[in-house]
Amino acid sequence: MNKSLIWFSFLLVCAVACNPVKTEEHGHSHDGDHHHSHYPQHDSVLSHKLILPSKVPDRIIANLTATPSTSIGINWRTDQQITEGFVEVALDTDGPEFLFNIIKKVKAETEVFENQHENEPLVKASYHSAVIDGLEPGKTYVYRVGATDKQELWSEWFQFTTASDKKGEEFSFIYFGDAQNQVKSMWSRVIRNSYKQFPQVDFMLHAGDLINSRQSNLEWGEWFYAGDFIHATVPSIMTPGNHEYRDEVLTPLWRPQFTLPQNGPLEELLETCFVVDYQDLKVISIDALSYDDKPHSRKAQTVWLDSILANNDKKWTAITLHYPIFSTKENRDNKNVREGLKPLIDKYKVDIVLTGHDHTYARGQVSNDPTGATSVSDAGTIYAVSVSGPKMYDSMDAEWMERRGEYTQLFQIITIKDDVLTYQAFTPIGTLYDAFDLVKSNGKKKLVNKIPKTAQRFKSDFVKK
Known part of the structure; x- marks a missing residue:
């Protein structure tokens, strides 16, 4: 190999070592233990994911009504930034084609509510409840709950089956x-x-x-x-x-x-x-x-x-x-x-x-x-x-x-x-x-x-x- 080329390569390596490429700073130091939180507003609430609501529905539950062959009750919770809620429901299908069929949209009753228990934080929530009626007996449906046109603020689709209207059925x-x-x-x-x-x-x-x-x-x-x-x-x-x-x-x-x-x-x-x-x-x-x-x-x-x-x-x-x-x-x-x-x-x-x-x-x-x-x-x-x-x-x-x-x-x-x-x-x-x-x-x-x-x-x- 040409001696001048070897000498040039050596000088280049030394130059890079003495002048490292600058990287974008992350905004804080990682020296020592990394014990700080990215969410300081929740630092004092150890179980904040269980306690505090957000815009996304949580605590979703289905309840039997007095007429479980043709109706069902649905409840969920959000934070108070969400002021109204809806349930979308459709007959279930083998594939995603239910999205193209008739989807019934039911507006929920929304109650703005707050309470605090002993040493827990004050919780401000919107509770939403709806009764979906006019359903067919013995059929499987899909439903989801949410409030706005943003898909990120809706729940996943859940399934439920209405009671049969046939006597003797298991x-x-x-x-x-x-x-x-x-x-x-x-x-x-x-x-x-x-x-x-x-x-x-x-x-x-x-x-x-x-x-x-x-x-x-x-x-x-x-x-x-x-x-x-x-x-x-x-x-x-x-x-x-x-x-x-x-x-x-x-x-x-x-x-x-x-x-x-x-x-x-x-x-x-x-x-x-x-x-x-x-x-x-x-x-x-x-x-x-x-x-x-x-x-x-x-x-x-x-x-x-x-x-x-x-x-x-x-x-x-x-x-x-x-x-x-x-x-x-x-x-x-x-x-x-x-x-x-x-x-x-x-x-x-x-x-x-x-x-x-x-x-x-x-x-x-x-x-x-x-x-x-x-x-x-x-x-x-x-x-x-x-x-x-x-x-x-x-x-x-x-x-x-x-x-x-x-x-x-x-x-x-x-x-x-x-x-x-x-x-x-x-x-x-x-x-x-x-x-x-x-x-x-x-x-x-x-x-x-x-x-x-x-x-x-x-x-x-x-x-x-």
């Missing part, structure tokens, strides 16, 4: 006891695994105490986070528990967050005491705390329930309320609830009562006969107490219980097809804990227990005193 729902505590951390695995095991489930039923502190935006944020798209896809109904109340006042977040039937006996019980007809099943929600604490509410709900049951034309009937008719925890006795409701439950032979509150599991039948005589060939009402969150109590044994458990998170899948109601209770890892069939024939009910051979679980097996 459907199923998931029943959850209290979620209440450590909802993001510990309840998430319950609702997510329930959906993993039963993705075709038709609706979900929550028996109260969804969260622990009724006004906590963090806890409600965790509840919506835990269920995520499941809340928006599988319609829910929920009955309030004592933790949705404080000093006999319902959380002000209940009605903005949910759209539930408004067919109860009193204005103060709108969306807490209601009835839904889902195919062959009548589901009745009793507002347990109001019933227990307020004599005028107790009277109104009792008279209303008597009327609903007297005019019931459905093959199957379920009542849900937070307080158990028969408590499983020692030193608890919901006397007002039991003395007010059990005579009607017996009179009309309600099939099943789904409750929570006691943070244990128990399931059994209680005779509808005034003598108390029980018969497997003519079963009485089935009573269930369950818990889905991690908060656990000790329980007491009782004669009515056919399966009992402690220290166990559970969800229950209930399937109804014509004359058979099938009930299964599962743990979060899919272990079957309890099961039975109720079979109706010639005006009688036969109870067929299918209890697994696995041992009953008790807290003393896991937590030593």
Whole structure:
């Protein structure tokens, strides 16, 4: 190689080394630990994504209406910069062609709302709710929620299926006891695994105490986070528990967050005491705390329930309320609830009562006969107490219980097809804990227990005193 060329190359390398190319500065130094935030307005709010709204819809949830074969309720939240909201809905298709078909646009009712819970930040939000009606029974639809022409401010498209209008057709729902505590951390695995095991489930039923502190935006944020798209896809109904109340006042977040039937006996019980007809099943929600604490509410709900049951034309009937008719925890006795409701439950032979509150599991039948005589060939009402969150109590044994458990998170899948109601209770890892069939024939009910051979679980097996 030419010596002059080698010498020139050496000089060029030295020049570059002594005069490095300048790069565009990033605006701040990276010396030391990189602990500062790009969003300083949220630095003091560790869970700001769960608590604070934005222009983009969050906390999207579908609810059953009183007529679930032809309508559905949809709710969501944004920040207050969004002053109106819309739902777009269309019949689902195999491909994206639904975008070119008729898309129905429904304007939501928008409520500007703000609240602050203890040490949490003040939350200013717009809550949007809409009822989509005029739907066809047994059809799958897609919907999304949003407000403006900017696609970035709309949700994704969700799917839901309306109830069938054909008698005897199979459907199923998931029943959850209290979620209440450590909802993001510990309840998430319950609702997510329930959906993993039963993705075709038709609706979900929550028996109260969804969260622990009724006004906590963090806890409600965790509840919506835990269920995520499941809340928006599988319609829910929920009955309030004592933790949705404080000093006999319902959380002000209940009605903005949910759209539930408004067919109860009193204005103060709108969306807490209601009835839904889902195919062959009548589901009745009793507002347990109001019933227990307020004599005028107790009277109104009792008279209303008597009327609903007297005019019931459905093959199957379920009542849900937070307080158990028969408590499983020692030193608890919901006397007002039991003395007010059990005579009607017996009179009309309600099939099943789904409750929570006691943070244990128990399931059994209680005779509808005034003598108390029980018969497997003519079963009485089935009573269930369950818990889905991690908060656990000790329980007491009782004669009515056919399966009992402690220290166990559970969800229950209930399937109804014509004359058979099938009930299964599962743990979060899919272990079957309890099961039975109720079979109706010639005006009688036969109870067929299918209890697994696995041992009953008790807290003393896991937590030593």
